[in-house]
Amino acid sequence: MPDMESAPAAPATIAGLDEKILTERREAVSRTRRDVLFDVDGLTVSYADVPALKNVSLEIYKNFVTAFIGPSGCGKSTFIRCFNRMNDLIPTASVEGKILYHGTDLYGHEVDSVEVRKRIGMVFQKPNPFPKSIYDNVAFGPRILGWKKELDDRVERALRNAALWDEVKNRLKSSAYGLSGGQQQRLCIARCLAVEPDVLLMDEPASALDPISTTAIEDLMHTLKRDYTIVIVTHNMQQAARVADMTAFFSVEVDEEQDRRTGILVEYDETPTIFTNPGDKRTEDYVTGRFG
């Protein structure tokens, strides 16, 4: 790539990216053992038989934070929703291909989507606490699982792990809607944690929040990844650079004739590589801000 060679470390001039962070990340990632948790193979998602996301294959590693980035409409939200079969809720959606989780295909015949969701949790873009008390929000998951004993302990543990306990311990019975946006999102995280999943999927978890709350959520991700595997969708590249160990870049393939836009996986690698030394020109264009 002629451009790359002539420009001295040009991609590092992406606004806000700290060389130091990237270096730390590079070292951390190379030290860590990679255990495959999800093996995605040839995944294609279509709505009403029109493909929205085509032929994605990658591996998600345990206890890593993996980020999906890309321009709007590239299918990253659609993709992340495949991991907990939330796309099942859309009547026109159909999925081909496989996602192997602990060796079992999530889309296999005998797999029950309800069971899947108990192990793979999700946090949404706009915080969506239930119209109940803080306690009942966190307790909802355990209750439907039938974990009626030690409910108080579970709730406290979940809230602590979501870094929310100190702020709400004295008002557990008050309405969740009384919390600020950032607190509500942490409440949603606590809600997920209460069912003790393996994985946390986060679809643009901080995009509706202010910068301070965003930082809090990002810090939380660093802590949580010790015990959980985290996959996040973000449109904020700096955020991906800050939190993610692995980054997947998606883009849109335009079919002029049929007037179709389909999402595809362009490149998937360690985060520092994606941002400083991407292999694909499309990736480079995106991360340097030339498009998207």
Place this chain on the structure above:
Amino acid sequence: MSTIPAPLGQRPRGDKVRGTIFYVLLLISVAVGFIVLFTLIVDVVQKGIGYIDPLFFTEPNNPTNPQEAGAKPAILGTIYLMVLLLMFVVPIGVGTAIYLEEYADRERWYNRLLELNIQNLAAVPSIVYGILGLAFLVRGLGLGRVLLAGALILTLLVLPTVIVASREAIRSVPDSIRQGAYALGATQWQVVRRQVLPAAIPGIATGSILALARAIGETAPLLLVGALTYVTVDPSLLGSFTALPVQIYQWIARPQEEFRYLAAAGIMVLLAILLTMNAFAIWLRNRYQRRW
């Protein structure tokens, strides 16, 4: 046309006159309804107030002596009908609403037919429901002209109204709540029972009470299903019965003038019951309605 422009502040006189006449006509349109309402109430109270006494509430009808006639069986009949109605129409109506909103696939022809069917039933004349009751319950099943038959027919009559109100209430629960619950591994029924329904209850309750109020005032179906006019005993489930609107009708149909005053008294009681129910429904809505 004229080359001298009209002074800016004045519209042509003809225009103004027409505008004012139009406005007055509109005001009259609105006023007529209220004038009639007002006159009606005053007239009824004037005629009936003399006959409202404790006797009215404790004595049964007396076809020969209006002075000693009361509306006890009729009032009791109306109350019993109300209770039976509540027991029948709310579960079936809410159940149908849940099915249509949460379970039914809109694309299927039979579900669309179902919706069309409900819309149609809402506009069928009430006396046709009476005919239905006459054919199937009274003569067909051989139930006879009993309270239960009346309650069943009124149930069918107001079922569409309850379904529509319940659907509105269920629809107004934001989808983000459902998504959050599904993502935690809840089954469809768990989502409905623990999140959607509780949130929709205020709307459902308000709608049901308003539907009930409408049913209480219905006379035509009950005429056919046999609210007999000479009932002196208190109503029982499988016994002959009467209801307030029917009793009022019977009194109106008598030639003697005193029965007119009795009818007015009955109307006062009926209107009072309706007013209470409507006020209660509105209070419920204002107190418990959630603003999402």
Place this chain on the structure above:
Amino acid sequence: MAAQDTTAGAQPIRLRAKGRRWGEDVVKGLLALCALVSVATTIGIIIALLEPSIEFFREVSIVDFFSGERWAPLFEPASFGVRPLLAGTFAVTFWACVVALPLGLGAAVYLSEYARPRVRNTLKPALEVLAGIPTVVFGFFALTFFTPLLQDFGIGVGIFNVLSAGLVMGVMLIPTVASISEDAMAAVPRELRDGAFGLGASKLQVATRIVIPAAVSGIVASYVLAISRAVGETMIVLIAAGGIAQLTADPREPAQTMTAFIGATGLGDVPTGSLEYKTIFAVGLSLFVITFFMNIISIRLVRKYREIYE
């Protein structure tokens, strides 16, 4: 706490439900059953009306039914021409429309185009109160207040007459017309009005030349619904219009509508299976068919106006 194994493809985690979730199927089945109640109701109505009617029309020819001008089912010799009933229904409906259609539209225009928001928010629910008054009360009003009033004004109406019942019924239907028409007018986008005002049009012109034409399908829908309700209304006519089935164009005379006939006959003790008994169903079927078609039209019209602006 989190995952049990550390290598992919090791021990498969069971992602199958413990048993097929039959509880969910049961719930869905029960709910569908609830929905079937409404289906059963319609089927019931159709059967209830058709069966006796078919038997009726074996004995009375359809031609006689629809062309005969005398309705006297209980007389000797009986006559089954339904025209007087149709005429009675038509007459009462006509007078109801004379009141409800213009006044309802006027009220809607006022509420939509002229009234301040606070006024509208008080008046609209107040108008609904009118709609909530039971029809038997309106019947009482027509018979005991309005008819004498008309007589006092020198209009020589009989004790039972079409005019009184029709006019009072019309007032009862004003909220129906007003409510749906006002919704249709509210759906007309502001930009349309602003454009006209910007050209110097007066309120009257905007209301009559812009808003009403734009909302016309909703307005017509409200008219059709009001007519349908007038046709199907029983108590007001039963009480105030009388029980004499006669063909007359004079609204000061009494007349019997289809609904009043059904009500009056159903009250009595007509032996099951007799021809008189079956007249209830034949007339009921005619009534049902008429209102059914009007409702279909109304539903279509409402869908049309919703589509245009929403």
